[in-house]
Amino acid sequence: MAFAVNEINRNSNLLPNVTLGYSLYDNCVNLGIGFRSALSLVSGQGEEYILQESCVGAPPVLGIVGDSYSQPTIAISTALGLYRVPMVSYFATCSCLSDRQKFPSFFRTIPSDAFQVRAMIQILKRFGWTWAGLLVSDDDYGLHAARSFQADLAQSGGGCLAYLEVLPWGNDQAELRRIVAIMKKSTAGVVIVFAHESHMIYLMEEVMKQNVTGRQWIASEAWTAGAVLQTPDLMPYLGGTLGIAIRRGEIPGLKDFLLRTRPDLHHNNSYENNMVNQFWEHTFQCRLAPPPAGWVESGGALCTGDEDLEKVETEFLDVSNLRPEYNIYKAVYALAHALDNMLQCVPGRGPFNRRSCATLQRLEPWQIVHYLQKVNFTTLFGDQVSFDKNGDALPIYDIMNWQWLPDGRTKVQTVGAVKKSVIKGEEFTIDEDKIFWNFQSKEPPRSVCSESCPPGTRMARMKSQPECCFDCILCSEGKISNVTDATECTNCPEDFWSSPQRDHCLPKKTEFLSYHEPLGICLTTTSLLGTFICAVVLGIFIYHRSTPMVRANNSELSFLLLISLKLCFLCSLLFIGRPRLWTCQLRHAAFGISFVLCVSCILVKTMVVLAVFKASKPGGGASLKWFGAMQQRGTVLALASIQAAICTTWLVTSSPAPHKNTQYHNDKIVYECVVGSTIGFAVLLGYIGLLAILSFLLAFLARNLPDNFNEAKLITFSMLIFCAVWVAFVPAYVNSPGKYADAVEVFAILASSFGLLVALFGPKCYIILLRPERNTKKAIMGRGINK
Template sequence: MCFHKISPSLTRDGDLVFGSFLPLYGVKVIDGKGTALFTSQPNKDCRSYQWLHKNFQQAMALKFAVEEINRNPVLLPNISLGFQIYNAYHSDTRTLESSLQWLTGRTQPAPNYSCRRQDKSVAVIGGATSALSVQMGTLFDLYRFPQLSFGPFDPILNDKIQFPFLYQMAPKDSFLPWGIVQLLVHFKWTWVGLVTTDDLRGEEFLQEVTGEMAKHEVCASFTEKIPVSERRHGESEMDFMPRIVGSAARIIVIHGDTDSLMVLRHSQIPLFPTYKVWIATSHWDITMRPNYVDNYNFHGALTFTYMTSEVPGFESFLKTVSPNKDPEDIILKEFWLSAFQCQDKYKDMELEQCAPNTTLEDLPIFFFDMAMSIQSYTLYNAVYAVAWVLHEMLLRTSEFTSEVTGESWVPHPWQLHSFLKDVQFNNSAGDQVFVDEKRSSEAHYDIRNYVTFLNDTEFLVKVGHFIPNAPAGQDFFMCKEGIDWGFLKEKVPRSVCSDSCGPGYRKTREEGEPICCFSCTQCPEGQISNQMDVDSCEKCPGDEYPNKNRDQCVPKSVTFLDVGEPLGMLLLSIAFSFTLLTNLVLWVFVKFRDTPIVKANNRALSYTLLVSLNFCFLCSLLFLGRPTTATCLLRQATFGVVFTVSVSCILAKTIMVVLAFRVTRPGSRIRLWVLSRVANSVVFICSGIQVILCGIWLGTSPPFPDTDPYSEPGHIIIQCNEGSDIAFYCVLGYMGFLALGSFTVAFLARSLPDTFNEAKFITFSMLVFCSVWISFLPTYQSTKGKTMVVVEIFSILASSAGLLGCIFIPKCYVILLRPERNTQEGIKRRVNSKGTI
């Protein structure tokens, strides 16, 4: 009973006519109780319409294109083009019924019959959505009618086996998922919700966008699919918005067409701000809604819209549209009364109820937009595509002569296909237009911000663009300062699963959680991170170290045992003090060289030992200051040689004491060994072996200056690399062997009369010496940098001081303070008093 509301809403006769199916208004069926239904039922009354006012621009664009073509003296000369516009409001059933009406030419469809007196139909332009295109294409393909779809490009409809006579005019959206992810990455949004239509096109979008999101570590908080069936207010649909609003994601990406997503407006909570940022894709007109007062909370949204050139004259054409100028256009009159709210749905419609001199320009953007939409632009190109195909056919067919002579020329619809596959032209806006087989470029997008004001004015403000095939750096642009974020008062809203990890921290993934959900862990010792949300920390270069916050590498300070620092000055003072003391002892021994206590144990060995101890104290100075090639070569070798000389002298002294007390018979052959040559030979041979070891060391793997940037945080240690650790420990081991030998011999000779021997003093000196160097080895191994050098200097000074103190200080005490004991008589009295020989 409502077919008369679906039948041609707007017509214009012509020599050739095409049909168009546009979603203009919904047919409301009112039952006896006044309840509005959305499906036709018998014995009900068709009372009113639910207009989608913005779609009326599509009808105006189609009308404008036809008038422009008919005025063109070059395109289709002497042939007028007409149209019949049918209503196809978001209903598969209604669209199929409208298609049957178009084919049969009657209000009540008669399948497989054409009731037109003269069939001038050549093509169909329709399909605002993929679902509607499928419904129409399935029917029109039976009759080989060419169908030009102006809805979103759908790869499914491009299947020429299933839809051989369907042609898509909209540009491809292959790079749209990439552009959306570029936007998300630009604002660092990593936790987003995805809303799409529950069809193959929606599934394809989800696969592509989630794949791109995964590459940039952006995660989907939830995925909501909206059925694309006829509008119903079921329970499931009412649950869409509560689930979306209740999610933790503050960024919602919506993909679909205007008709399919209309259900979102009916499921919103009235006057309740959502505090979400909506990102709409190209084919959803976010501004469109059927009523002035609506549950509409998309303020602050960002939407991708196609870049299109302005069609000359279209806006001027819209300004002239008025029902007063075209009183026979009933549909225009109905639109006018509904759009300007000067209609009582239970009374007759009268234009006098509307304000005088009103124009389409006076309507708000959600009712009518003076700027040509992408759907209107695609419709405009589709009309011209039909015109150019007919023009080519007119030029190439033999009927052209008949047309000139006055006979009518009406091609069969199936004849247009061979021309449609190759058609291309430049429209009045200067853009090149291809039908799908010849399409060579992808869509370019403006990014617009939807802004509403308290006085109900609305704007779509351009804040960026996305051009897929542009050079790197020019393909994506956003102006943050120009964006109004709606109810969100923040500068840039944040939408993340986990708070960002600042510099000095790295992300730690939780098992089983999305990649966007993580915890923050401070960088390990020696590593830094100077950016947000890094997966791993980086090591500093060798000459730098992390600061306290571990977010920056700072240069390391060079460190070595400097003479100018307090510890260096202290060690220098101690070394010079002991050197001075050793020289004083040497002076005492030289001054009192003829006394019995000096002569008792070989004066030459005592002088040699004192001189070598003097060099032992001085060689510690080689360890102070910045290491150089010379100091590195000299210090260990010098230390090894002079200490070996000292220990060799002590060994020689010990041997001399033992031989002196063990050889008692005058004229004994063994007594011949108790000569100075024996002592000199011991010193020479033992020292010579050490010299040979040091020579091999310096010749094969000499020490050299080196740096250690790792042992002490924040410092680069300037040190001497010993070259060969084996050689170094061989030198120390050889000294230890000599010292152990001296200690053993002296220990065995400790019971000899102590008036004329120094075995006990040598025993104690070797005990001190060995204790110092045995303690040195583990301490040396466990320290680094300056501490290692201090340990070795201390060991040199302590062991040298031990030798000096244990061997020579008691003798100096006797020489200087008890001179009466340093005479022959004093020695004899002491021997007799002790009862020793």
């Protein structure tokens, strides 16, 4: 502080024509002493000094730099806040001090514990440590840090606490033994400690007694640099510790300033010399007055007052590791910059009432607070200094690692940093290659309550356990997880299904009556065979169209019936292959119309047989005029038109359409044609059934006609086969899933078509091809006589 004030006073660009002074108080790490000292400063009741011959008395206090710890700082800042006296702490880190309502004039150049907590959580995340123990001191520093740590850990989802214990003040062996026993029993391999060096000294004594090794310690800034803990006895336990340390800074010229300073014992009334004498007395831990004779030994240091200071080894002359000192340096400069900004105010443009400015003659502390809030400057070390709305400086910490060297020495190495800037925000950097790990593997340890759940599983919380303790449950069918530690399994897209490992989705297998599978090949072959047989029979009938066998059985209807049967065989092919909109619409229409043509031809044939028989009786010739060639064609066309109308209405109102059915199998897509309107499909089948039953009844009535009209017997037999097939079809179709429903329908079409073909045309082809002697008019007309 003395150096910073001296440097500012020699700086012509900062506070020109203004000389800063200071008063130093030792709080003796005692809340009461520190509180009284602060009140003495601001009340003007402090010790009077002769500053110059014409300037005597207690100087005005524009700001206080301190206190060093959070607990006294809270008490002091609460009182100073009533007077709006600015207080800039260099070492108080409690996040509670960021409350602007309780501490309106408090500032600090050290980051708050809130940022330190976030830095520690960043370290936990970096190494995957989700299961850690937390030890805190029994004071405002530790308790506030514990609350902040728990809240941030829960918010970030970075892990869980295996235990949280409060370290007692002093050497409470029973309590320490209990805490260390918990540490030893816990599966948490990482221990985070927010405490002071004194707490750690007592704690480590018990750790050594119980031989608790294999722990990764994470130190708060309060004990990261504690040299008293970096001993050969403790390094087997604390080696590899990662700690958060105050930013190390460089203050050019400080060591020269210290070396140039000499105590002046002959002018004890000098204010500045009194301060320096106190400094050197603490530095060398011995009296600076000339000794009576020889050397004086005090506190392990020998001195006479005439030593070469450059050769004296003491931590007060070590300026290579300035951490709290660097914060003091920044605090003094912050107050100086605030005062400088205030003095540059232009009257009429000021920030106070009626745009007034503050003056040195009538300066109020709250005016300094206003300017201190807006301070923004950069140190010679390159660090930016400014305060946010809560009085916190831009945070920056070094990440330290306690390294145990092969020769037994210890070294605290900077391995990273965490900081926040106005432009880049929060930055976290760490060089893992520089870290010493105090484990046989020389690798970062594992510290998790439960091992990570691999892809294909999800985490399931254990009852009454922290969220970091979980079981890994395999995803259910149709769901996957393709990341580690998934909390939920995600559904596969509609056309996909989960793999056996449940870590990715696979396209669902598709199922339909295909031309490439054995069943489809068999049905296709049968359909084409039936079509071929129809073509052969049609060829035979055309070739022998002038023979009595062809002419006697109404050749025109026979040709039309063969063509209809051929269409029936071919329409079955529409049921094979992947369903598409046009095949779904065409298959049932073609099926319905083709079979109506067949059954209509058979019905007309039956009616003609009955008419001819009736005409053979006396007075029955008039009935034949209703069954001429035109009437027969018209009847077939009319009956087929009705079916066409049914199909058209069905297709227009509720058309069949392809459908991806996943109800039969979760891992399969069954492509099928939904009928659209069940009523339409039922009417189509019902109409065919009606004509078939009518044909069967008429043929049954004509079964006993003379042999020269015996086609009725063939019709009866064919209709019996037809009806039997389609009666069996309905329950089989309803109970067959997916492609098997199409296969049942194709089988019914082919079976009924073959039944009609064989029953109606088999005997005729037999006579035409194998018994030509019976294919004569005489033979046909005489069959009844012979019999």
